[in-house]
Amino acid sequence: MKKTVVLTLLAAGTVLTGFASNPPSSTSTRTEVCKATSEQEIAALFDRWNQSLQTGDPHKVVANYAEKSVLLPTVSNTPRLNPAQKEDYFKHFLENKPSGRIDSRTIEIGCNSAVDAGLYTFTFAKTGAVVKARYTYTYKWDGNKWLITSHHSSAMPEK
Numbered sequence: 001m002k003k004t005v006v007l008t009l010l011a012a013g014t015v016l017t018g019f020a021s022n023p024p025s026s027t028s029t030r031t032e033v034c035k036a037t038s039e040q041e042i043a044a045l046f047d048r049w050n051q052s053l054q055t056g057d058p059h060k061v062v063a064n065y066a067e068k069s070v071l072l073p074t075v076s077n078t079p080r081l082n083p084a085q086k087e088d089y090f091k092h093f094l095e096n097k098p099s100g101r102i103d104s105r106t107i108e109i110g111c112n113s114a115v116d117a118g119l120y121t122f123t124f125a126k127t128g129a130v131v132k133a134r135y136t137y138t139y140k141w142d143g144n145k146w147l148i149t150s151h152h153s154s155a156m157p158e159k
Contacts, residue, residue, distance in 0.1 A: 034111035035141040042107050042114045045139060045146050050100045058090035066140060066147040074122075074133050074153040097125035103132070112141040113149075119156075132156045 045064075052060045062083050065071065071080035073089055080086045105118030117136040124131075138150045 032111060037109055037114065037141075037146075039107045039109070042109060042116055042139065042146070043102075043105070045114075045148075046100070046102060046116060046120075046137065049137075049148070053094065053098055053100070056094050056097070058087040058094060061090045061094070062086045064148050065151070066142065066149045069148055070150045070152075071148075072150075072152040072154075074131065074155055096127050096129070098122045099125065114139045114146070120153075 049061070049064045052064055055061075065083070065086060067083070069081075071086050071089065073080065073093070075093065076089055078085070078089075080089050100120050100122050103119040103121055105116055108115045115136065115138050118134070120133055120135050122131045122133065123129075133153050133155050136150070136152045137148055139146045140149045
C-alpha cells in the first residue's frame with residue numbers, strides 16, 4: 001500500500017512538473033498572417049462608408065460593419081450591437097441625407113486591425129444642419145475585406 005501511494009505521488013508530481021515547465025497553451029503556437037495595408041487604404045474605408053450613406057440604403061451602410069460590432073452613434077443614446085439595430089439607426093439617420101468630411105485624423109495599424117480616430121463634420125442636405133463630431137472607427141480584416149468592429153461618434157462638447 002505504501003509503495004502504491006509513493007508511486008502515485010511520483011506520477012502526479014511528474015505530470016504537474018511537466019505542465020509547469022510546458023503549459024498546454026505554450027505547446028500550440030498560433031500563427032497569424034497579417035494583411036499588408038497602408039494609412040491610405042485605411043483612410044479610404046471612411047470614404048467607402050460615406051459613399052454607402054449617399055445611397056440612402058441602411059442595408060448598404062450596415063454592410064460595412066462586422067457581424068459582431070458596436071455602433072455608438074452621434075444622434076442616439078442607444079448602443080447598436082447587431083445588424084437589425086444598426087439598420088434601424090441608419091434608416092432614421094439617412095432621412096436627412098448626411099454627408100461626412102474628415103477634418104483631422106490619426107491612423108494606427110496593427111496585424112489585421114486598424115484604428116482611425118479624429119474629427120469629422122456632417123452636413124445634412126435635407127435640413128442644412130452641420131454637426132461637428134469626434135469619431136473612432138476600429139477595423140478588422142476578415143480575410144476578405146476590412147470591416148468596422150466598433151464605431152463611436154459624439155458631438156463636439158464645445159460650441
